[in-house]
Amino acid sequence: MKETLKAYIDLTRAHFLPAWPITFCSGLVLAFANYGGFSWPLIIKAALIGLFGFEAGFVLNDYVDRNRDRLDVENTLTNYWRPFKERPIPSGKISSKNAFWLFIVLAAITSALIFTLPYPNSLYVFAIMIYSYGIEAFYQVKKRNQKYPIAQLLGRTDFTLFPAAGYLCYGQPDMTVLLYTLFFYPWTMAHLGLNDFIDLKNDLARGMKSITVLYGSKMTIYWITGFTLLHFFAAIFFLKELGIIAHYGFLAGFVLLAGSNLYLWKEKSPRAGLRILPLFHLTLVIYAVSIILDFVY
Numbered sequence: 001m002k003e004t005l006k007a008y009i010d011l012t013r014a015h016f017l018p019a020w021p022i023t024f025c026s027g028l029v030l031a032f033a034n035y036g037g038f039s040w041p042l043i044i045k046a047a048l049i050g051l052f053g054f055e056a057g058f059v060l061n062d063y064v065d066r067n068r069d070r071l072d073v074e075n076t077l078t079n080y081w082r083p084f085k086e087r088p089i090p091s092g093k094i095s096s097k098n099a100f101w102l103f104i105v106l107a108a109i110t111s112a113l114i115f116t117l118p119y120p121n122s123l124y125v126f127a128i129m130i131y132s133y134g135i136e137a138f139y140q141v142k143k144r145n146q147k148y149p150i151a152q153l154l155g156r157t158d159f160t161l162f163p164a165a166g167y168l169c170y171g172q173p174d175m176t177v178l179l180y181t182l183f184f185y186p187w188t189m190a191h192l193g194l195n196d197f198i199d200l201k202n203d204l205a206r207g208m209k210s211i212t213v214l215y216g217s218k219m220t221i222y223w224i225t226g227f228t229l230l231h232f233f234a235a236i237f238f239l240k241e242l243g244i245i246a247h248y249g250f251l252a253g254f255v256l257l258a259g260s261n262l263y264l265w266k267e268k269s270p271r272a273g274l275r276i277l278p279l280f281h282l283t284l285v286i287y288a289v290s291i292i293l294d295f296v297y
Contacts, residue, residue, distance in 0.1 A: 007093035010082040011062060011102070012055050017133045019285055020162075024050025026288035027166030027180065029295040030241070036172055046169045049113045050162070053129055056106035057136055057158065062089055064140040068206040075229045076274055107133065117169055124168040128245040132158035146209045152196075156188040163288070176241045183238040186231035190257075191280050193223040194264075225261045231256075242294055250291020252285065253283040 009015075028046045032038050034151040062069070070090040072078070079085045088094040099292045107129070139155025160181055167177045196203065196210035197220045212220040232254060239247055260276035 003093060005085045007086070007088035007091075008102075010084050010086050011059060011088045011094055011099065013058055013083075015083045016081075016281075017051065017055075019288075020054035021047035021050045021283065021287060022052075022292070023288045024166035025164035025165055025178070026291040028116070028169050030176055030180065031167045031169070031171030033295050034174070034176055037170075039170075042170060045113055045116065046166055049110055049125070049169070052106050052113070053110040053165075054162065056110060057132065058101040059106060060133055060136055061140065062151075063085070063096060063103060063139050066090065066096050068144070068208065071204045071206045073205045076270065077195065077202070079167050080187055080277065088133060121169055121171075124173070125165045128161050128165040128168070132161060143209050143231050144207060149185075149209075149211055149214060151209070152189070152192055152211060156158060156192050157185070158189045159297065160185045161201060165274050177235075179238040179241055183231065183234040186227040187233060187280075187284070190224045190227040190231065193227065194273055194277060194280060197224065198270045200270060217268065221264055221289050224264065228257050228261055230233065240255050242291065244294075246290045246294040249286050249293070252290075253286045256283050256286075 025046055026042065027042060032050070065215070066089045069087050072087070072090075075085065078087055086093070089096055090100055110129060111126065114129065115122050117125060135155055135158050139151045139158075142151035142155070163184060164177050164181050167180065171177065193211050196212045197217060200212045200217065202208075203213050206209075211223055215223070235250060239250060256279045260279045263276055264272055266272075
């Protein structure tokens, strides 16, 4: 029983659980700020949608890649992403059938929560959920055979739309949610490139055409830095939608990202990439928390 529980914790990357509701709800509070009103029940509902929806995506990721993951030759990223440092489907601790049904259950719970939202908000959020799961599967399959990074450029639009879905739980499609999406997309691209940079040995062993496999380590660092700079540029427009607390929070995030990129250029090694990966995730949390605090105060 204990080993099974540990396996499911690894499958869902449970130590990152708080990040997903916070990120999702950062979009929701922006909608509160723009459209007026506030609702604790809606906050709780949105947090659960973000939590169960994102966890379903993690399980889907592992299910689609279950055979390729058996080919891993080293466990650097596995140790980072999974509390008990194991991929539970390839290890046999969770069957692929059980993983698939867990995905279905989590997606069903998320769908049920979404359809308690008012129309047309429920339709917006549900459409994003369906698109996100579809593009996640596409990403995992497409990157096995490609000459250009199509899987990466399209695949991480699922994460890009995550806070947008939070916004649309209450708000309508408007300039704020568009600017949030345009601000967030380059961050997801830089983050993906960093993961690919760290995981090069496994991607070669699995036959995955990651950014680093396609273009090499140096070009991947250019990819990371280039998208980080685009992220900073997009912030010029998005910050006009936010208040003073968010400005200070975003500045702190920019300092972390800039320092991370400089360190990566200095060291140019997967180990350096692993050291700065937590700073990318910390930056995401800082953005979300500062947006929420901006609304609260």
